[in-house]
Amino acid sequence: MNLALWLERIAQISGERPAIFRGAVQEYNYAGFYRAAQGLAGALAARGIGPGDRVALFMKNCPEYLLGFFGVWGLGAAVVPINAKLHAREAAYILENAGASLALVTDDLGAELQAVTNVPLISVEGQAFSQMCAADPIAFAPRGDDDLAWLFYTSGTTGRPKGVYISHAMIRAASMSYLLDCDEVSPDDAVYYMAPMSHGAGIYAPIHVAKGARHITPASGGFDEVELLETAQNQGPLQMFMAPTMVRRFTDIAKSLGRRGEGIKTIVYGGGPMYLADIEDAVSWFGPRFVQIYGQGECPMAISALSRDDVADRTHPRWRERLASVGRAQSVVEIRIGDEGGAPLPTGEVGEIMVRGVPVMPGYWNNPEASANTLKDGWLMTGDMGFLDEDGYLTMRDRSKDVIISGGTNIYPREVEEALLTHPDVQEVSVVGRPSEDWGEDVVAFVVPAPDTTLDEAALEAHCLSQIARFKRPKAYFALQELPKNNYGKVLKTELRKLLA
Known part of the structure; x- marks a missing residue:
């Protein structure tokens, strides 16, 4: 089934409902949204684009992103959303690899891309795009469950990015799992797009369309903590996705302003490690507004979830361990912990x-080579290390490539990071391995000191020794003003290793 039919169906019965906003300004109701998507589909068809073709979206968050999704899907083609922070040459590689027929762009990104690609570009800020959305509408094309809907390109931290084949059925399953495992969606709700729509925030757009919710892209186009607080108060209830680093920043700003997040219904967080101290602080300040999900591009947003109740619970005898987990398997998947060959391991291992x-x-x-290395007998090998407890809660350790082996012993960077983050002078930290002739690897820590503090190695050393085993403590500390991160808020440990080199 074509995902675009969700837009058609909600427009038929609730066409007058407000649909798309740029900040506080409504740009479309659902009838207008549907008509614009139909027009865009017709205009693309007139350009020779048809079912199975790929149309790229190289844009910052904006209302036109939603028109691009549903117009392209309505045509029967697939979207190729491209990380807005990529260099133009990196975006050009994706266009070529995907075999994109056309790219919809914002002016700021399209100008540089035009110089390095032959793929036709259309600015969504120009008259040409408005005319396309007003073109003669066409009926949405039928699509099969396994047909390509979204070609998602991985971050490429270990080489050229790979395109992940995401079908209509995959997004539909993730959408159903959102309702079952994460949160309810009401027509009175609004989804707020601060995190990149080229990633998980965009994956959640279809279920909010199906339920007739409002869609708000910030007037600023990105993550502004004060803007979020004001939007929530004036246009809530809001649902949104945040990376853990965004949650940390938002908590700090809200506390400094004495604002408790009135109007925020749900913050779904994921996309990187959420440290225990950070989520405890956030829940203590904002209350039970948080849900955690764990997913990958290869299984978008749909591996495990930690419910609102679990995140907020402080009565269960093992609440802290559960809060440090990434929850239980989502309703549409199975999870296994495997050894190097994929054989199942016992509980707790x-x-x-x-x-x-x-x-x-x-x-x-x-x-096909990368596919064969990642998919084994129907199982996705995530590359993440973790264990399941007797109640089915999944706790992550680290990416398998990030595990530090020192003196023949595995050291999980996240455990060291968790310990360091409990020191009041540490705002952010990332731990990596440094080559060592004696031990194979040494543990080293990159630290962003808290405001108005300086890096005190002796104090951090003493703190670590009071929290974790001596062999796990960092052998060196490096102060940074900020940690290198990608557009999704993930710390780029490859860049930290380059600094060491």
Whole structure:
């Protein structure tokens, strides 16, 4: 089934409902949204684009992103959302690899891209795009469950990015799992797009369309803590996705302003490690507004979830362990912890996290070798290390490539990071391994000191020794003003290793 039919169906019965906002300004109701998507589909068809073709979206968050999604899907083609922070040459590689027929762009990104690609570009800020959305409408095309809906390109931290094949059925399963495992969606709710729509925030757009909720892109186009607080108070209840680093920043700003997040219904967080101290602080300040999800591009937003009740609970005898987990398997998948060969490991033993189910990709785009290395007997080998407890809660350790082996012993950076973050002078930290002739690798920590503090290695050393085993403590500390991160808020440990080199 074509995901675009969700827009058609809500427009038929609730066309007058407000749909898309740029800040506080409504740009479309659902009838107008549907008509614009139909027009865009017709205009693309007139340009020779048809079912199965790929149309790229290289844009910062804006209302036109939603028109792009549903217009392209309505045509029967697939979207290729591109990280807005990529260099133009990196975006050009994705266009070429995806075989994109056309790219919809914002002016700021399209100007540089035009110089390095032959793929036709259309600015969504120009008259040409408005005319396309007003073109003669066409009926939405039928699509099969396994047909390509979204070609998602991985971050490429270990080489060229790979295209993940995401089907209509995969997004539909993730959408159903959102309702089952994360949060209810009411027509009175609004989804607020601060996190990149090229990633998980965009994956959640279809279920909010299906339920007739409002869609708000910030007037600033990005993550502004004060703007969020004002929007929530004036246009809530808001649902949104945040990376853990965004939650930390938002908590700090809100506390400094004495604002408790009135109008915020739900913050779904994921996309990187959420440290225990950070989420405890956030829940203490904002209350029970948080849900955690764990997913990957290869199984978008749909591996595990930690419910609102679990995140807020402080009565269960093991609440702290549960809060440090990434929750239980979402309703549409199975999770296994496997050894190096994929054989299941006993409860409580650390191994590779494996997942299978409808949301798991069938493979990478035109890359059978990478697909074969990642998919084993129907299971996705996530590359993440973790364990399951007797109640089915999944606790992550680290990416398998990030585990530090020192003196033949595995050291999980996250455990060291958790310990350091409990020191009041540490605002952010990331731990990596440094080559060592004596031990194979040494533990080193990159620290962003808290405001108005300086790095005190002796104090951090003493703090670590009071929290974790001596062999796990960092052998060196490096102060940074900020940690290198990608557009999704993930710390780029590859860049930290380059600094060491």
